[in-house]
Amino acid sequence: MNGYNQKKQTEQRWKVRYTVLLLLWVCWMLSFLDRMVITIALPFIGKDFNIGAAAQGLIISAFxxxxxIxxxxxxxxxxxxxxxRVMSFAIGWWSLFTMxxxxxxxxPLMLACRFLFGLGEAPLPGSSYKGIATYFPSKERGTATSIQSTVNTLGPAVATIAAxxxxxxxxxxxVFICxxxxxxxxxxxxxFIIKDNPSDHPKITKAELEELKEDEEFGQGQQKQNISFKEVLRKPILWQTTLIWFFFDITFWGFxxxxxxxxINVRGFSLMSTGIFSALPYLIGTVTMVFGGYLSDRFQGNRKWIFIPNVLIGAVVLYLMFQAPTNTMVITYQCIAAFFMFMAQGSFWGLVVDSLPSKIMATSSSVVNCGGSIAGFMSPFIMGLLIEASGxxxxxxxxxIAIxxxxxxxxxxxxxxxxNNNKRNTAETIEA
Structure with a gap:
């Protein structure tokens, strides 16, 4: 019996869902590299095209x-x-417009190109969150989404240094062609590697399928899977998470x-120094992002209590950053702000993926992420206007962005x- 258990543990050491997550992570990393290098290139694009801060912000907003949309x-x-299928096509599309x-x-052509680039990246969030909801049991979704979300930190870090x-x-x-x-x-x-249905994957084990089946039996599938998208639109959790993500991304994309x-312009850093010091907060955030997702899985019924205190601390530190008298303090504050902001982000998507039905996860999570996309359009442009208006x-x-x-x-x-309450109630119903 012990030999059988040891063999089973060996077989389960690397699961198919880990391969899926790895490919999703690489896909997200490329998407962030493609969209983030323009923030480093922006001052040089502005000089070449002879445009001001507001117009430069519009280039980012066009994406x-x-x-x-x-x-x-x-x-x-x-x-x-x-x-x-959708993700494979999408990454080919946006890679073309990146080049x-x-x-x-x-x-004008730059605005059109970045707009079409944005169309290509749009299906990625919903597709990837559906992939996680399809292959990962509920108890691991917070950690899985936080690992995937480390590209939000590593992407800008790698992009700034490489660019x-x-x-x-x-x-x-x-840089865009490369x-x-x-x-x-x-x-x-x-x-060629991923299948839409886990049971169709040639390398998936019975143990993995049993985990997913067990998840369905305790409320994640049979009760939720039959909910239509129209019914989800009437649920407060969808709009609450959408608004949370909208305001969080106002800060993220503005920052x-x-x-x-x-x-460069205010603190007098050189280009290479800017690349290095701009990367620091994201490298720190990579670690705290995963930790936030891990904590989120430990507090499944109360994931919001990981999110709330961290964003509040992040807001205070951002306020302190622009008032810092020295460059050393600016760098210190931006790293501290990133520590708390990205821990909050790591917990947030665990809440989303665990609260919405798996069958329509791509559509539902797209609504949430759309709130962030609208914020991404508004924030760089509004900040450009505020900077110009302030001379x-x-x-x-x-x-x-702190507010x-x-x-x-x-x-x-x-x-x-x-x-957690849903799972307990479902279990009690089955026992009865």
Missing amino acids: FIGYA FQIPGGILADKFGFR LTGVIFSF AAIISSFGWRP IGIPGLFIGFLIW TSWLPSYL GNYRTAFIF ALIISAAIALTVRSKS
């Missing part, structure tokens, strides 16, 4: 217009045709988009998590 349709397609960004020579190195040596255009190529290869891997320019002063812009974090925490207070 989010396309990203927001096709977010929900992309999720619907993933639910209907399978996340594997085209490097050969654009007019401002700064390439731009300083070759100019801003080659990072667009790997996406085509990953698209083929996703198509991410304008931090390099702030360090190059970033004070009002940083206050704007957004506080609002997201206030909305999170209204969330009533019922995942």
Whole structure:
């Protein structure tokens, strides 16, 4: 018997769902590299095109217009045709328009290119969260989503360092061509390795399928799977999480988009120093992101209590950052802010994936992420306007994103998590 258990543990050491998560992670990493290098290139694009801060912010916002418009349709397609098919096509599409960004020579064409790039990335969030909901049992979804979300931190970190190195040596255009190529290869891997239905995967074990089946029996499937999207639209949790993510992403995209320019234009950092110091908060956030997801799984019924205190501390530290008298303190504060903000983010998506029905996870999570896409469109542009209106002063812009974090925490207070209660009630019903 002991030999059998030892053999079973060996067979389960690396599970199919880990391979799925790895490919999803790589896909997300490429998506963030493709969208983040423009924040480093932005000052140079502004000089080449002779445009001001507001117009530069509009270049970033153009991506989010396309990203927001096709977010929900992309999720619907993933639910209907399978996340594997939709994701494979999407990554090929956005990789092409990433490369085209490097050969654009007019401002209107740049806006159009970034808009079409955004359309290509739009199906990714819903498709990937559906992949996690399909392959991972409820008890591991917070950790899985937080691991996937480490690209939100590693992506900007890698992008800023790589982009700064390439731009300083070759100019801003080659960087977009270089990072667009790997996406085509990953698209083929996703198509050939992942299956939309876990039972169709040739390498999945009976033990893994039993875990997923057990999850369904205790409320994650049979009760929730029959809920239609129209019914989900009437549930408060969908709109609460959408608003939370909207205000959180006001801060995230405002911070991410304008931090390099702030360090260069206000604090006097060189290009390479900006690349290094812009990367620091994201490297720290990579660790705290996973820890936040882990804590979220330990507090399944109360995931919001991981999120709320962390975003509030992050808001206070952001406020302190722009008032710091020295560059050393600026770097210190931005790292502390990232520590708490990304721990909060790691816990948030565990709440989303564990609260919405798996059958329509792509569509439902796309609604939530669409809130973040709208924020991504608004925040860089609004901050650009605030900076211009202040004569190059970033004070009002940083206050704007700190307040957004506080609002997201206030909305999170209204969330009533019922995942554990649902499982207990279902178990009691079965026993009865």
